[in-house]
Amino acid sequence: MLTETPLWPELPTPHQAPSSPRARRAAERRARRGRRTRWVVVAVVLGLGSVSGGAYALGLFDPAPVAAESSSAVVDAQAAADDAATLREQLAVEVKAAQSVLEGPDGQAAPKAERQALDTALDDARRLMTALDGATWSPSGTEQQATALLGQVGTLRADARAAADALREATRLVVESGRQLRLERAMTGLEDARAGLRESVAVGEQAVAESAQSAGVPDLEGLRAALDQAADLDAQAGALLEKAAAAQTAATGTAASAPPQDGAAAQGSAVPELLAQAGKLATALATTTAQVEDATATVLATTPDEAVEVEAEAAEDPADAAAGDPDTGADAGTAGTDTTAGTCPEPDQVWTAENGHLSSSELASIPFSPGHYVRADVVGGLAELNEAYAAEFGVSMTINSSYRTYAQQESLYDPSSKTAAPPGCSNHGTGLAIDIGGGVQAFGSAQYEWLKANAEAYGWVHPPFAEPSGRNPEPWHWQSVQAPNSY
Template sequence: MLTETPLWPELPTPQQSPSSPRARRAAERRTRRGRRRWWVAAAVVLGLGSASGGAYALGLLDPLTGAAATSAAAMDAQAAVAESATLRAQLAGEVESARAVREGPDGRAAKKPERLALDEAVDDARRLVTSLGSVTWSPSGTDVEARALLERVATLRADTGAAVTTLREATRTAVESGRAVRLERALPRLAGAQADLREAAAAGELVYADSAETAAATDRESLRAVLDQAGDLDAQADALLTTADTAQAAAPTRSGPVARGNEVAGLLGRTGKLATAMSAVQARVEEAVAVVLATVPEEALEVEADVAGPAAGAADRDPADGTDAADAGADGGADTAPAGTCPQPDQVWTAENGHLAPSELAAVPFSPSHQVRADVVGGLAELNEAYVAEFGVSMTINSSYRTYAQQESLYDPSSRTAAPPGCSNHGTGLAIDIGGGVQTFGTAQYEWLKANAEAYGWVHPPFAEPSGRNPEPWHWQSVHAPNSY
């Protein structure tokens, strides 16, 4: 049998003993190479797994779409969430301020359209606060979600700015409306307090004039002091009422809405304080009158009580003309001078006295509750302007035109103070009684009028001078009036 001979005979492998040092070293090298390959493969696998898991955890790889959100988009989204929280806090504060106004005196007094506009603005702002509170960002958000979030916050930012503007405007308008309404309500109270104080002061002036020889000097001085206070408050009320009339008639844009609102607020505060002060001084006048009357001899007490009576018995008068409904007779009242005659030679009776038509009279500009004849009111207004330039306040008018019935209610034949109906220059619309310091001889106000009033057509008549038959520093009249009072 033939034996095949290989074309490329293998060289014999040198046989080594397994226990030889060389063989052992070769085996160890093979083992070490195998271990290194295994560790490298394991590290690659673990590295890939960690990177993938980290991406998912950080929101950089969408587990569904695989779209990774960039770190810049994620940061912008987080900033937008923080901004929405800031906007929410700001708008919530504006809402609370508006609610406080709405529930306060100005908001409750505001007219219905302004109240409804403020309510609507508050409701809209509250809804926007809720929307701002719903803005959130998930760590797993994508670029698409980040862009949508940024667009939503941009819209909310613009809406918040508009809501704040609307809320503030509605609040301001409601405040202005409420203050105007409150002022309208407060002014009649002030006018009423002024009327009551004037009535008490007029009675006090009569008592003061008639008690010179019967009352204690200290009591009359106390009465004089409180009557002066009443005159000062009356002047302040006149000035305030005039200012309020001007403010109410002015256009809303005259000085800007904020300035006008502050002006009305100032008037409102002053009106309340002044009305309270006038009521307090009225009580003091009545108390001082009672003290003076208590020192008058009994035989003169009836006369003095009649003089002071109108303030206490006003409710018994006819509301149309002020006459006493119980005592007035068909002849127009008792104890009046016969028609066509007056008790003093310097008094002049006229049939139209106390019966002037409304068209013949005009309101005194600085004291609109009083009237004088229309042809002399201009000079009186100019006199007051000069007086204001000198003393800083308007003159205080305590009495002006009187109707026949009003003069009749004041007249008492036992008293020299009030003239009979038909004989008083108050009935001609050409006489006024002035307070505020003028009602006392020798004061700076009285002396200034003595020196300057005639240039404007007004004088202090001879009968009212200190040496006259009836000294009355407060009585002033037009140069066109008869020499009477």
């Protein structure tokens, strides 16, 4: 029978104590061996504990340092990924602002070089945004991947700052150059409107002088009031032109001597207000010009002796009045001219009885130039053409002349000059022609060339007679494709 050897030998119980001396000595020897065995076991156990404790104290068995190192790398990588996302959002804000400028009035008016530079900066920024989108981190990534991400984000961070700086600088240049050109064009349009007003005022003042000794001249007081209004607007236009010139000089000087942001601030504070004032004033000048012309035409066309006759003619059918006396073929409205009713001096001119006698229901006000009218069925295309023009140049077209009544055309016609067609022969009298300023009045200007390339798509053209090689070169004269002739 097998017996188990106890780990700790048991001492004999008192009732098992040997009786002989030899037996007692043997028992004592066994007891001493047992005590030594127990102490050896205890010492081994205690020694192992001491060694184990020291090992843990030295970090030999403790996994904490390895876990701490891995956790730190993960935290750094995740923070870098968060930083990349923030940089991407900030760059997206810069891109949106720059794109808005490029598509706005300043961007549309800016020179091609500045626009292309901003386009390039936008492309660079968008590519960088894509790279930042790819800088992501997963907690399951390796330490090597974390190290690579930290290096990637460090590079992208520097690139993002450079891209944002380049984007802001390119945007600033577009704003400054675009506003400068918009201001120049607006002032050119204002000068043209002012010149047109002064021409009308000169004719009006002459009409007042000639009628000063007459009594009961229709609309004479209205003409005087319009002339007073014109004088006030002329003074306002002069003051605004001086302000614009000063602003342009200051902007040029600032750009040459001060940091870029100071020049942008100077432009940003002055130019928009000047543009707004110029637009309002140009409209007021055009409206007053039309009022002066209308009043002048009435005064010039009517004398006290003819007043009753004019009232009687107004009650007649316009076509009958325009047709004149069938026995003589003379047009009642062309007295004092060399034109016979039904004929025009140039082969490309067509006389019509309705010319200059359109009713108000046939006409429509030009939306962007109050006081000027064209035929109602062509005003829509003209308005759309102006929208495209304004998108390109940052300002609406300047209309110096549009529909003219028979009396107005008669007051402008000079048989010795080709500038104005005889009454009944001008497309202005059909409501299908306009005269444009704002740079268009010069062959080869950016505005003229743009209209040459784009106006026909909206139903408006520059007729052959008005071309540089035509019989009467007039860059400002444009007309609807529905015009019955080339004049």
